Amino acid sequence: GAGVSQTPSNKVTEKGKYVELRCDPISGHTALYWYRQSLGQGPEFLIYFQGTGAADDSGLPNDRFFAVRPEGSVSTLKIQRTERGDSAMYLCASSLLRQMNTEAFFGQGTRLTVV
């Protein structure tokens, strides 16, 4: 696709439920990132994939959060037993990560609201 695509654009769920957020990166981009952004704050790193593997998951806040990228393209961020504090904009970005061509391009995000 022309850009990073995230679905759904909005998700409202009840406390305690399980949610999945999908990210479709730019075709050919091997690097994929998930970020979380609260109102008035900058994006906060969650996890980074290089290909199929999670090269850095140091930003995942706890074991309720998990992400996969089984074929090195589409990624899914999974949140178990959601809490009201999980409400935020979840952003996905992809990058080529080639020399002098390392910028990351973001999708429009998924606004998650836990009620």
Next chain:
Amino acid sequence: EDQVTQSPEALRLQEGESSSLNCSYTVSGLRGLFWYRQDPGKGPEFLFTLYSAGEEKEKERLKATLTKKESFLHITAPKPEDSATYLCAVRGGSGGATNKLIFGTGTLLAVQP
């Protein structure tokens, strides 16, 4: 620990009134400094990448510059459509294989007609 600080938090300008936004950073081995624009409820939109001190890049009314400790985003004769949050991020060499971007909290720019 890699860190990014942006100032001011918010800036209100009159149309045509030029100004600069600041991004100070602490990083072990800079491997890129990035500027993004973010409109309300949208994802960040890529503007510039800078790699080494002394480098400058321009796009329309925006110019980004880089020193060893900070970057500036200069806005010349801004228009109301330049109103947005401007985010700065760095990619550093610490942490081994990671290529994550560390973001500042952004500067909220409002340009009044």
